[in-house]
Amino acid sequence: MINRFGSDGRKWVWKQKGQPLLDREVEGTVKYGSGKIMVWGCMSWDGVGRMVEVEGKMNAQQYVDILTCGYLPSLEDWGVSVEKSIFQQDNDPKHTSKLVQKWLDDQGIEVLDWPAQSQDLNPIEHLWEHLKRQLNKWETAPKGVFELWDRASVEWKGIDAKVCQNLVESLPRRIEAVIKAKGGHTKY
Incomplete structure (x- = not known):
């Protein structure tokens, strides 16, 4: 999810008891019209693939539609056949649903086995x-979700393949860190 303004999580400030908040420590909020977009995207060694808008709350059918108009065309863009690709996704229930599994099987898409709750290992999360970070470099906030989408599209398409390659190459280090932490949290 990409928010038009600010973070989608809490922010903390440490203060001494009785010490007032400073203006720089407070982030304003927007009650109406702030907006956010939810997107799906993929990456490979060759760079980013298509970015697709997620409409509302995604279900298994929408995920199949997204794979159809996002993943398959991305493979074509990269010049990679389905047979030579291995698809990685998390274990979200809609991703592992019977409908999605049947679609993946029908397309001949091999899926990489992946542990649940392993965001620190997944390169796309870092992407x-x-x-x-690229969106935060814009000097002004987008005027609405359409402008946010336009900016996200520009920044997504501008991601150099080397960024993806660095993320893929960092995978052995991340796996090693998870093993060292015995499955616990890592710096990733």
């Missing part, structure tokens, strides 16, 4: 953070 989303990269995209958000």
